[in-house]
Amino acid sequence: MDAPAGIKAEPTQARLAREYKHTSPLLGCRVDPSGKCVFAGAQDNRVLRWELETGKKTALSGHKSWVRGLAFAGKYLLSGDYHGRLLWWPLDAGDGAPEPARNIEAHAGALQALAVSPNGQLVTTGGNDGVVRLWSVADGTLVHELPGHEEPVWNVAFHPDGKQLVSADHKGVVKVWDVAGGKARRDLDASALYKYDTKFRAAGGGVRSLVFSADGSRLLAAGAINWTNTLGGICNPGAVLFDWASGKQVQLLLAKEAFTGPMWGAAWHSAGFWVGTGLGPAVAGGGGALWFWKGDQGPAFHTVKLPQGGRDLSLLPDGLRLAVAHADGAVRLYDLAAKAAMP
């Protein structure tokens, strides 16, 4: 869905437009392809659905652990939880709360992320067992099992051509897989997002968002850099931008102003910019931000301070609004165009 003619997204116009509240912190969010609803995964094991127009909230119960990964596949919303379960929710169940149409054990341990292929026929999942799996959306059968990571898999994404997918782990190893054959093709290096903290004996890392540009020429792996105290969350937001053809890093996207904490969510906007969100630890004052980067340029060209930390984001189909899942339990909607121009 394109923006109405003559209306253009302008990050410098970004501002809070509306909020939808829940009682439990949120971990992920996705706006449905129609742009009418936003879905969020929560720490109370629920999937929340809000109608954007009316604000009506519906809680979907079926998970038994935290829900982070969400993706749409035709008439279903798919969601994954930290017990390794993958659930199918029918989107055509009317106003009431749907029951899961399918519930499978996808991973031993947490299912951290999932993504649906461009044609909607396959879903890929990654989890703490270090395995990437490819499933049929139609019947939930396993299509391919893709072992190879030596660390928990934090994120997965399909290339827009649908022929390749990527998975990224805690150490910043990004693996490229051939979808048809289920074979590993190459590795990309996002280890800038990882550091073993020799003082506190813990490893800070994790590719917290993994996004392609619409034309598939760029891949963004977002997380944190400059870890100085892993256990205290003292780090800075950062994202490694890859040239897809060569697999080389073309840029490290950084916050413009000082910010302590990782980047958790990112998206590519068709107007030619990246947007990311993150949150800071309490010891550093908490808080959250939105950052905007133009194409391959390194430092953010615009920052919006958020009322709370952001853990994920999702653009509306018209590109004029952005939904952010916040750590305080709210989904907040941010306008990206001048007030007078908004439809």
Place this chain on the structure above:
Amino acid sequence: MTHSSCCPSHEHRRSRRRFLAGVSAGTLGVLGFRSLAAPAVAAQLAGAQKRVLLVWLSGALSQLESWDPKPGAETGGPYRAIPTMVPGLHISELLPHTARQAHRLAVLRSASTGVADHVLGRTLMQTGRRLDPAQSYPHLGPALFHALGHPRESPLPGHVHMLTGDFGDAGREVAFLGPERAALVLPEGKPPANLHRPGDISAQADQQRRELRDRLDNQFRQKRPGVADTKAYALSFDQAAQLMQQRQLFDTDGEPTRSRDRYGSTDFGRQCLLARRLLERGVTFVEVTHANYDSHTDNFEFHRQKLGEFDQPFAALIDDLHQRGLLASTLVVVMSEFGRTPKINLALGRDHWAAAWSLVAAGCGLRGGVVLGKTNADGTAVTERPVSAGQLFHTWFRALGLNPTENYRVNERPIPVADPNATAIQEILA
């Protein structure tokens, strides 16, 4: 400061200085590592001596991701609880190997200690008393080393601390018990440095150097009767000489591959394996610090990492001690300074919490497969059988057959071994 002391055990009266000095080269030859490592000999040792293993989970383990999981509660976090060898007892899914040793563990879910500062909390849990500016008390290592003594035939120190991270006690832990009760600290659990005699010093020259030093020590002491205390000074040289002869003990690469595999490839795994070798060899008190659990952010990821390191080697160590007949005479305690907040903060962390937390113990003098105490549904408070640090301190002494109501005598002044206002936790004593 020198002191005289009076403890219930006759064993402690052995002079460690005398014992170290009395070990001859011939004795060392007979008591080589291979012979003492054999299970049969270990079993003989088990009957003759009691030992302690303290696993210190530095920074404060989350009870909700370990011994007292609350799946489904708002505070419960994302992980599952899994069944154990003890019917009805569930622990976190992050501890699958330990779950298979649960019948050997006493799980205490009702620690309520009130101090949520790292340094003060460590002092409290190690001494059974809050920090007293007017009086320092010995930590568990020196206190139990002092009380249990050390076998005459052991060529090793009585107190070894494998220290990882920055949270050691820097020698404060001995209080009035004197430096000879201090730990031989192995940073990172690595072997002591310079275990080999320099190539340009012959064995004969080395012996002559030692004899010269002994003569000078004696002259110094004789000229200052009743004043000179060279014991700790001489002990450090004796200990170094003994360690040089025992260097093979620290080489865990010499352990059979199958045995090493059971402990895994992590530093903590290697340290647990070395702990077993030290305990087998008769070291009275071994502390292994595993760092760091102070997860104010990303608590669930960091506990996945740290308990992933802890679980397999700890379970292997418990199993090995049992298989070798040593567990019944070895007290094992796994604890931290305090616990972590049930409330999950906005950065997915848990902060400091001392009101309701958990620890485990096993082995000598304790019942296995028991659970003591309860917390409420969200884990914020103890609802059944709260236990204090003082009670725990008494319990460790009682489990070892020691009387914690005795007094030290420091310059003729009586100082209670344990907090006189506390008593042992009878329910977990065998």
